[in-house]
Amino acid sequence: MRISEEVKEALKTKVPVVALESTIISHGMPYPKNIEVAIEVEQVVRKEGGIPATIGVIKGEIVVGLSKSEIKYIGSAKEVMKLSTREIPICIMRKKDGATTVSATSFIAERAGIKVFATGGVGGVHRDVFESLDISRDLEELSERSIIIVSSGVKSILDISKTIEYLETKGVLVVGYKTDEFPAFYSRKSNIKIPKINSPEAVAKIFKEKQNLLIKGGILVANPVPEEYEIPSPIVEKWIALALADARRQDIHGKQVTPFLLSKLVELSNGKTLTANVHLIKNNAKVAALIARELAK
Ligand code: PSU
Ligand code: MN
Numbered sequence: 001m002r003i004s005e006e007v008k009e010a011l012k013t014k015v016p017v018v019a020l021e022s023t024i025i026s027h028g029m030p031y032p033k034n035i036e037v038a039i040e041v042e043q044v045v046r047k048e049g050g051i052p053a054t055i056g057v058i059k060g061e062i063v064v065g066l067s068k069s070e071i072k073y074i075g076s077a078k079e080v081m082k083l084s085t086r087e088i089p090i091c092i093m094r095k096k097d098g099a100t101t102v103s104a105t106s107f108i109a110e111r112a113g114i115k116v117f118a119t120g121g122v123g124g125v126h127r128d129v130f131e132s133l134d135i136s137r138d139l140e141e142l143s144e145r146s147i148i149i150v151s152s153g154v155k156s157i158l159d160i161s162k163t164i165e166y167l168e169t170k171g172v173l174v175v176g177y178k179t180d181e182f183p184a185f186y187s188r189k190s191n192i193k194i195p196k197i198n199s200p201e202a203v204a205k206i207f208k209e210k211q212n213l214l215i216k217g218g219i220l221v222a223n224p225v226p227e228e229y230e231i232p233s234p235i236v237e238k239w240i241a242l243a244l245a246d247a248r249r250q251d252i253h254g255k256q257v258t259p260f261l262l263s264k265l266v267e268l269s270n271g272k273t274l275t276a277n278v279h280l281i282k283n284n285a286k287v288a289a290l291i292a293r294e295l296a297k
Contacts, residue, residue, distance in 0.1 A: 001061075001062040001063075001064060001108075001111065002063050002064070002106070002113070002222055003053075003055070003064040003095075003112055004063070004064065004065030004067065004267075005237075006051055006065060006143065006157075006184030007053045007064055007065035007072075007112070010045050010051040011112070011113050011114070011211040012078055014296045015049075015050070015051055016048075016050040016051070016116070016289060016293045016295065017050065017051045017052075017053050017286065018045045018047065018050050018051070018052055018053065018114075018116050018118055018292050019053050019054075019055055019064075019105060019106075019108075019109035019112075019114045019116065019118070019147075020041060020045075020052055020053065020054040020055065020065040020118060020119070020285070021044070021054075021055060021064070021099075021100055021101060021102055021104075021105040021117070021119050022038075022054060022055060022056035022071075022074050022099040022100050022104075022105070022118070023083075023099040023100060023101040023102075023105075024038075024119060024120055025037075025038045025054075025056075025071065025074055025075045025099060026074055026075060026077075026080040026082070026099035027080075027082050027099060027258075027259040027262075028120065028258075028259065028277075029122070029262075029264055029274065029277065029278075030263065030266065030274070031075060031076055031129050032075070032076070033074050033274065033278075034075045035071060035075035035076065037229045037278050037281065037282075038054065038071050038075060039068060039198075039241050040282065041073060041281055041282055041285045042054065042071075042285075043108045043119075044282050044285040044289070045118075045285050045286075045288070045289045046284050047286075047289075048134075048286055048289035048290055048293065049252070049289065049293055050098070050288075050289035050293065051065075051098060052065075052285075053065045053109070053112070054066040054071060054113055054270060055061055055098065055100050055104075055105045055108050055109065056070070056074050056097075056098065056100055056116070056142070056247055057070070057081075057088065057091050057092065057096070057098035057099075057285070058070055058073070058074070058096065058097055058100055059095050059096070059097060060091065060092045060093070060095030060096060061092075062088070062092070062108060062236055063250070064108060064109075064112045064114070064158055070084060071257065072181055073097075073259070074097060074099060074228040075214065075224050077097050079096070079097070080097045080098065080099050081096050081097065081098040081099070081281035082098075082099055082101060082255050082259070083100050083101060083104045083214065083252065084101050084103045084104055084136075084137040084169055084255075085103045085104045085107045085137060085141055086137070087104070088100075088107070091223060101123065101136075101137070101138065102119055102122045102123060102136075102138040102141070102142070102149065102151075103136070103138045103140070103141035103142075103173060103210060103215065104121075104141075104207045105119075106141045106142060106145040106147050106149065106218065107141055107145060108143045108164070109145075109147060110147055110163050112144060114147075114208070115146070115147060115148060115292070115295055116147070116148045116150070116288045116289075116291050116292040116295065117147055117148065117149045117150070117262075117288065118149075118150045118281070118284040118285040118287070118288035118289075119149065119150070119152075119281070119284065120151060120277055120280060120281045120284070121151050121153060121154050121185045122134055122136070122138045122139070122149065122151050122154055122156040123136025123137070123138035123154070123157040123158075123222065124138070124139060124154040124155075124159070124160070124162075124163030124166070124259065125139075125159050125162040125163045125165075126157075126158055126159065126257065127157070127158065127159045127244070129159065129162060132253065133168065134253075134254075134257065136258075139161055139163070139167060139170055139172070140164055140170065142167070142170070142172045142217065142220065143167075143170035143171055143172050143216070143217045144216065144217065145217070145218050146211065146216070146217070146218065147218045147219075147226050147245075148207055148219045148221060148288075148295075149219070149220055149221065150205065150206040150221045150223050150284040150285075150287050150288040150291070151184035151220065151221075151222065151263060151284060152176070152183050152185050152222065152223055152224060152225050152280040152283075152284060153182050153184055153222045153224075154184075154185065154191065155185045155186075155232065155258075155261075156184045156185050156186060156187070156236055156237070157243070157244070157258070157261045157262075157265075160182065160190050160192060161192055162182055164182060164192055164194075166218065169248065170217070171217045172217050172218055172219070173206070173210070173217070173218075173219045173220065174194050174195075174219075174220045174222060175194060175196070175197045175203065175206070175219065175220070175221055175222065175286055176194045176195065176196045176197065176222050176224075176279045177197060177203070177221050177222060177223040178196065178197075178198055178223075179194075179222070179223075179224055179228075180193055180194060180195070180196040181193060181194065182194050182222050183222050183223070183224035183225065184233060184236075185225070185276075185280070186225060186230070186231040186233075186235060186236045186273055186276045186277075187230055187231060187232060187233040188225060188227065188230050189224075189233070189278060190233075194222060197221070200287065200290035200291040200293065201294045203212065203219070203220075203221055203291045204294035204295045204297075205289055205296070206234075207219055207295065208231050208295075213260075219284060220289075221287065223280075223283060223284050223287050224277055224280075225279065225280040225283070226274055226280070228285050228291075229275060229279040229280065230276070231269070231272055231273065231276055231277045236269075236273070238264050239264075239268040239269055239273070240261075240265070242268055243260075243264035243265055243268060244261070246264055247260055247261060262277075
């Protein structure tokens with residue numbers, strides 16, 4: 001594992017560090033917007049006094065703190081593997097490029113000593129779970145890693161209430177950042193109530209208490225998409241129904257499901273879902289940096 005000099009120095013001197021994943025770059029957004037956004041998200045973290053650590057695998061080497069040119073590379077390279085935790089060793093053995101999902105990123109971040117991680121949406125329980133048994137590794141990993149992840153809930157392509165139930169079973173604490181409702185990614189509401197936390201300071205305190213008590217597992221800080229970019233859920237639902245039907249028709253399954261549905265939604269919404277995605281990620285990076293700052297105190 002190679003930790004960039006800047007990230008290493010920040011960790012040593014207790015400058016706040018925020019981990020960022022690379023699957024949203026390689027598989028979550030279209031080129032070249034993906035690269036632009038990945039770089040802007042890093043700038044958001046810096047603006048709040050943090051150091052960004054985008055995580056990925058380049059030619060078989062785990063990198064914590066990808067350089068700008070490495071971000072450009074992972075955002076444009078062909079055949080980048082989508083890595084959940086279990087695939088990291090294969091990627092290393094084959095000396096391939098790999099983009100880390102929430103699960104792989106959480107795993108690596110914890111190893112590197114990074115406690116705060118920002119993303120768009122975590123994976124979860126798929127709507128057809130009884131048929132497909134598709135539950136993202138993200139949920140299991142979050143239950144095992146001592147990390148705070150800031151996300152805008154889970155994508156509405158998933159079954160949100162089953163995902164919340166599963167997180168409870170697995171002991172992942174879910175809190176709302178300035179909201180008492182779990183956000184539904186493109187929309188701010190889902191009708192599912194969660195504890196409301198009003199400041200980065202409070203999140204940091206909860207995390208410390210959890211550690212004092214030796215309670216395993218992560219905290220999911222659910223931060224809704226900014227109001228001006230929200231897409232009302234009846235509209236999103238219409239697109240999701242079409243995207244899901246298309247996935248079924250084309251027999252898309254396993255790892256391909258999430259990237260397929262995301263790109264389908266961008267197409268169906270004429271780019272609206274992408275715009276929402278971009279802004280919620282930036283907003284999550286900001287909140288993550290504020291929390292990291294409190295933790296570093
Ligand atoms: N949310 C997004 N875009 C994404 C993902 C989530 O808005 O690209 C990615 C994340 O990397 C997440 C992964 O960890 O999808 C989950 O994939 P799966 O459903 O195959 O577990
Ligand atoms: Mn899956």
